[in-house]
Amino acid sequence: MSEISCPVSKTIAELDAMIASNRIKTPKSRRIAEEIRVLMEDVAWGRAGKDHLSAMAKLSQELVKESDTPSCATMGNMIGAALTDHSESFQSHVNTHNCPTGECVNLAPAPCQMACPAGIDIPTYVTLIGMGRYDEAIEVIRKDNPFPWVCGLVCTRPCEFMCVRARIDTPVSIKFLKAYAAEQAMSEGQYRNPPQAPPNGKKVCIVGAGPAGMTAAYYLALKGYGVRVIEQLPMAGGMLMVGIPRYRLPREVIDREVDMIRELGVEFEFNTRFGWRVHINQLRKEGFEAFLFTIGAHKCSPMRVPGENDFAEVFTAVSFLREVALGDREKPGDKVLIIGGGNVAIDSARTCIRLGCKEVVLAYRRTRAEMPADEEEIEQAEEEGVQMNFLTIPVEIVGEEYSMTKMHCVRAELVAREGSTRMSPVPIFGSDFYIEIDAIIVAVGQRIDHTIMSDLPDLDWTRRNTINVNRATMETSLEGVFAAGDDVLGPATVIEAIAGGKKAASAIDRYLHGLPQRQLPPVPVRRSRTEFLKVPASTKMSLKRPEMPLLNYNRRRVTFQQVELGYEENAVREEARRCLRCDICRRCGDCVAVCRDRMGIDALHLGYLDFDHPVKSDFRNVAEKCIACGACAENCKNNAMQIHDEGDERILSLCGIVLNRQKLVFCESCGAVLGPAKYLDYIDKRISQQTTAQNTNRYLCLNCSRKQTAQQHDEQVVPLF
Amino acid sequence: MLHRGDRVEIFRKSDDESWQNYMDEFVGAHGIITDPDTSINDSDALVEVSLVDKGTHRLPQDCIRKLED
Numbered sequence: 001m002s003e004i005s006c007p008v009s010k011t012i013a014e015l016d017a018m019i020a021s022n023r024i025k026t027p028k029s030r031r032i033a034e035e036i037r038v039l040m041e042d043v044a045w046g047r048a049g050k051d052h053l054s055a056m057a058k059l060s061q062e063l064v065k066e067s068d069t070p071s072c073a074t075m076g077n078m079i080g081a082a083l084t085d086h087s088e089s090f091q092s093h094v095n096t097h098n099c100p101t102g103e104c105v106n107l108a109p110a111p112c113q114m115a116c117p118a119g120i121d122i123p124t125y126v127t128l129i130g131m132g133r134y135d136e137a138i139e140v141i142r143k144d145n146p147f148p149w150v151c152g153l154v155c156t157r158p159c160e161f162m163c164v165r166a167r168i169d170t171p172v173s174i175k176f177l178k179a180y181a182a183e184q185a186m187s188e189g190q191y192r193n194p195p196q197a198p199p200n201g202k203k204v205c206i207v208g209a210g211p212a213g214m215t216a217a218y219y220l221a222l223k224g225y226g227v228r229v230i231e232q233l234p235m236a237g238g239m240l241m242v243g244i245p246r247y248r249l250p251r252e253v254i255d256r257e258v259d260m261i262r263e264l265g266v267e268f269e270f271n272t273r274f275g276w277r278v279h280i281n282q283l284r285k286e287g288f289e290a291f292l293f294t295i296g297a298h299k300c301s302p303m304r305v306p307g308e309n310d311f312a313e314v315f316t317a318v319s320f321l322r323e324v325a326l327g328d329r330e331k332p333g334d335k336v337l338i339i340g341g342g343n344v345a346i347d348s349a350r351t352c353i354r355l356g357c358k359e360v361v362l363a364y365r366r367t368r369a370e371m372p373a374d375e376e377e378i379e380q381a382e383e384e385g386v387q388m389n390f391l392t393i394p395v396e397i398v399g400e401e402y403s404m405t406k407m408h409c410v411r412a413e414l415v416a417r418e419g420s421t422r423m424s425p426v427p428i429f430g431s432d433f434y435i436e437i438d439a440i441i442v443a444v445g446q447r448i449d450h451t452i453m454s455d456l457p458d459l460d461w462t463r464r465n466t467i468n469v470n471r472a473t474m475e476t477s478l479e480g481v482f483a484a485g486d487d488v489l490g491p492a493t494v495i496e497a498i499a500g501g502k503k504a505a506s507a508i509d510r511y512l513h514g515l516p517q518r519q520l521p522p523v524p525v526r527r528s529r530t531e532f533l534k535v536p537a538s539t540k541m542s543l544k545r546p547e548m549p550l551l552n553y554n555r556r557r558v559t560f561q562q563v564e565l566g567y568e569e570n571a572v573r574e575e576a577r578r579c580l581r582c583d584i585c586r587r588c589g590d591c592v593a594v595c596r597d598r599m600g601i602d603a604l605h606l607g608y609l610d611f612d613h614p615v616k617s618d619f620r621n622v623a624e625k626c627i628a629c630g631a632c633a634e635n636c637k638n639n640a641m642q643i644h645d646e647g648d649e650r651i652l653s654l655c656g657i658v659l660n661r662q663k664l665v666f667c668e669s670c671g672a673v674l675g676p677a678k679y680l681d682y683i684d685k686r687i688s689q690q691t692t693a694q695n696t697n698r699y700l701c702l703n704c705s706r707k708q709t710a711q712q713h714d715e716q717v718v719p720l721f
Numbered sequence: 722m723l724h725r726g727d728r729v730e731i732f733r734k735s736d737d738e739s740w741q742n743y744m745d746e747f748v749g750a751h752g753i754i755t756d757p758d759t760s761i762n763d764s765d766a767l768v769e770v771s772l773v774d775k776g777t778h779r780l781p782q783d784c785i786r787k788l789e790d
Contacts, residue, residue, distance in 0.1 A: 108774065115755065115771035158755035158771045161726060370722055372758060423722070445763070462738060464765070471741050489779050490767060493756050496779065520743045523776065611773050612728075612751060612788075 006103035007086035098526030110582035115162035117499035119524030130576030135190035152179025167608035197224035210238020212485030213294035215501030221264035301445035307397030317443035333439030340443030532656025537619035581655035585640035591632035669704035737781035
């Protein structure tokens with residue numbers, strides 16, 4: 001029982017144990033306990049209405065009053081306490097049909113939502129986008145992430161990796177749908193902040209205006225806190241602004257979303273480095289009661305080769321990208337060598353192309369297959385003219401009279417090291433060669449600038465030189481001091497930074513209200529249960545993920561214009577229709593099993609239901625064998641599979657996908673619905689009893705059939721006289 | 722070396738300091754690598770993995786093994 005973390009499931013288990021133990025003696029107390037059990041089950045199955053919780057609270061009080069034994073009173077109190085202490089979770093079960101822990105299986109969030117570090121309710125907003133309700137989609141996203149537009153352009157989209165649709169063909173283009181909705185809502189003035197709580201008189205200071213810090217500022221400001229953000233740079237955005245090139249993320253996108261946070265009264269102090277002009281003691285005196293550090297990882301790791309510190313033409317990727325982002329358009333040289341194989345290396349190389357460098361070479365010590373950069377980014381870099389030198393190890397930077405001239409390199413081969421499955425690059429003896437260059441950009445990793453934190457000498461650090469925090473609450477080793485983002489995880493993703501900021505905001509809120517901190521990281525919360533988009537099976541299968549239109553090749557090489565041009569509205573609406581609505585269909589497979597094993601039909605071949613061994617799925621094939629009996633719908637616990645009659649047809653659908661449509665047969669005598677012909681044939685074969693009158697071969701319902709048989713019998717009876 | 726999209730299993734608890742108690746329940750879970758170390762292929766880096774029904778987490782690599790296709 002201790003392993004159950006859902007308060008609803010836990011209360012049911014305790015209630016069951018109590019009822020089974022016979023410790024409730026009087027019939028009245030037993031009845032009350034059983035009534036509570038029924039209502040609690042409704043909550044767990046998503047069947048509860050708005051009065052369920054108050055009814056259970058009332059019944060639990062009655063149980064205490066009626067207590068015939070001490071354990072009876074204990075149970076009443078236990079239920080009352082569960083309803084009060086976990087009201088948020090109970091409400092979530094009732095209002096949004098969501099069990100955040102996933103223990104009430106049919107109410108668990110979809111895999112895409114679970115995969116999103118920020119826990120955004122993806123099926124809901126994708127469906128809203130499919131309906132053209134972009135402002136509502138943005139409202140749903142911003143409950144968990146205040147940067148839908150930014151993430152629509154640069155998110156690493158873990159959601160798409162877990163997208164169940166990928167088991168059929170390709171994942172739903174969740175990221176680009178989000179970008180479209182945000183752009184549309186912003187353009188139409190429909191991108192609004194939710195209502196803000198009145199000021200609570202408490203102040204929080206955030207150091208660093210990157211995605212983690214800004215996210216925390218947003219959620220804290222919404223809760224009524226006075227928030228001040230201290231930022232070393234002259235503008236907000238952090239790595240979004242100075243680490244991601246403008247051709248991937250235009251500045252206006254960041255500015256517009258930051259403006260929405262500023263509208264909530266968040267105060268910014270730019271060009272201010274924490275620990276230099278501003279100190280923690282001074283801020284405490286100003287009334288700040290909690291601090292969040294989101295300083296990022298803005299320092300570049302060194303290459304550790306001779307000559308690295310001897311020439312002005314050796315740049316670190318972080319500082320190079322920062323200077324360009326801040327407006328410097330001077331090219332580092334004509335022939336530039338980038339060292340590294342990650343996304344930052346690719347960003348640096350593509351930026352060099354745009355600055356007019358004549359030759360941009362990227363040197364990486366392993367092969368293309370090992371490159372950690374995103375495949376699309378590598379492809380786009382190559383299209384733009386970046387040359388790749390694989391299996392190349394830098395040895396020394398060579399120069400004359402304070403000016404570098406070439407890079408001494410050596411070829412490498414990949415060798416399996418003992419005890420490791422990883423192939424390591426090993427220099428090939430005598431394979432030395434030189435690359436003539438006039439600038440080098442080093443992109444071999446990033447780390448945190450510790451000096452910023454010198455004001456907090458007692459702060460605990462990890463062996464990776466990141467701030468040591470409780471990952472469930474983002475609390476550091478110091479009272480009232482929290483941390484999130486790259487300074488905790490190392491160089492990670494934007495969406496992880498946002499998730500960390502949200503977690504920290506929640507923990508700061510608890511800290512300042514004296515509430516106990518959570519022991520586990522928060523789990524995603526479903527925000528609504530939106531109706532299905534109705535799509536025929538053939539359309540569901542034939543719709544293809546749209547290609548992202550790109551800026552033409554020549555313009556990409558000479559400007560910083562956004563490369564990905566975005567989808568057209570029609571493509572967006574169609575793409576949203578590919579979503580399988582895994583928030584409703586839990587992929588339990590009960591429908592498949594009942595159709596195959598109990599009905600013997602085997603019409604449902606939904607191979608995508610299995611994560612580990614998905615096999616071919618085609619919704620169009622269902623109609624071949626399906627008799628529209630409705631056994632699958634009857635056994636679907638979450639109402640994902642539905643069957644209904646519409647006009648003269650019976651329609652079977654799975655989360656809005658129309659799997660089968662069959663003409664209904666009506667009783668020829670009274671007009672009552674008999675079912676589709678295939679179903680009637682199945683019944684005929686399955687049981688020898690027939691719904692049709694054999695001798696006339698007419699379709700009759702049971703009543704009319706009986707009447708006809710009786711009439712025939714009367715006619716056949718020989719009169720007595 | 723882990724790549725984006727690799728299907729993996731959390732086959733044991735990690736000895737790394739970044740492993741927290743709540744992660745014990747991840748052992749046995751299957752998932753997909755969503756963000757490996759995107760800088761330098763460092764075997765010591767924490768990698769982002771989406772676990773079936775357990776969310777997305779950044780974990781040390783010593784507890785992760787690739788699943789065969």
